[in-house]
Amino acid sequence: MSHSDAVIEIVDVEHTYGGSTKALAGVSLTIGRGEFVAIIGKNGSGKTTLAKHFNGLLRPTNATGAVRLHTRDGKTIDTRGSRLHHLASTVGYVFQNPDRQIFHDTCREELEYGPRNLGADPATLAQRVRETLELVGLEGREEVNPIHLSRGERQRLAIASTLVMGCDVAVIDEPTTGQDRAESRKILDSLAHHHAQGQTIVIISHDMALVAEYATRVIAMCEGQVLADGTPAEVFSQREVLRETNIRPPQAAVLAPNSACPAS
Template sequence: MSERHDLTVQISGLRHTYESGVEAVAGVDLTIAPAERLAIVGQNGAGKTTLVRHLNGMVRPTEGTVQIGDWNTADKSIAELSHRVGYVFQNPDEQIFARTVSADVAFGPKNLGVDDDEVTARVADALDAVGLAHEADAHPHHLSLSERKRVAIAAVLAMQAPIVVLDEPTTGQDEAGVHLISRIIDDLAARGRTVVAITHDMDFCVENFDRVVVMARGTVRADGRAAEVFAGREALEAAAVEPPQLARLARALGWREAPVDPVQFVDALERRRRA
């Protein structure tokens, strides 16, 4: 089953209240364009994970709608939505279950009805992408947390969904692992896929995502390009989010600007020198 890569995500008036009575998402309107890189940030309990779990049907709206292209998620099963949305859990042990790494990665495409030769090719490509080709026959739970996280990512890559959701992708990763995940995000974007990530790592956020959404108490407090979002103190304070390192340095220097990467910082410094 081939899937289009021009799927817009449209979230309208979304609310979700758990059986405990906790309202985790309290009225969110959000549009995510095809091939967009979007990071969602905010403190624990802000509603980030509940929000993105609506995309693949793990959580259903209490009110409002979630559209994936021409599909209303309320009308589709999780199995159907997996054709369009791949989801990498924050805790890989919630996702890994097979006796070998290769079997775990093969499970998704097999369930999508992909033929055996294509499954084999997808598994090889996905394990190569996450640097675990040499662990194909290993038991996943004999691997480190960092490696298990990358097995979970490989499993989603092998499904080749047009939309990929990454919940805290850098958890447990060393510097090399973080760079590898950045390359995966670059590759997904180059292939026209949409990438949505939840992250507490603001430097990783600004290095890899064009658009940032700030959430607090189940609502969107800011939404825009990284430099614009991290220049706004009110939304960040409401969400208990610290800006990236360079933005914090600029603030400490008394700048009104909030450069979020080295190029922006140097440009801002040059403008101040010329002023």
């Protein structure tokens, strides 16, 4: 994959916590521009640690490891030598716990904050905010204080606050946490909408049915390494790999292991 096709380039990345616990063990991969990627694996497999390297929340702990972002205007940014606020304009990140990133008094202010810092046009920002809130099922909540939202609604607000920025890449850790099935589908539909407009989407998820339906690429991790990487049909057909990752494939893959996973 050429630099013009890549948006995130991971090269031999290791990450060790506290000098002894190795969470990533020499991971190398490239995320292509316009992909919808799902990272899967059991708890502790390195999914979140890997994703936090995409925008510099974590940096490689080995000297040879590198994370490079390739922007739409042709620039290449090495995260090791860059400040977080510079990286955030290229890769937006939504934490699994929304309360780690919501800090304004209204939903409107929460969504306006990021785009304003990036120099968004005030004349169009209000409309962007309304449209994004509607996409995640929070229409009409502009002036509501987030503390009055349910946990699932706050998760959707956090996702909206990243989508509204229009970053090259949106990374969402467990986007369906705290959501019922209808709300989960609403969230994935909103991500699919932005993906259709050219945004690269990366999710971390334990919901294999939704992964099979929405993702164009699946990365399966175990013990800090990538065990499988391909389309949903390719990854979910690798039974031995799935056993290692403690992942149960979606029912469609079990019933038709040699065919593509159809939408449910």
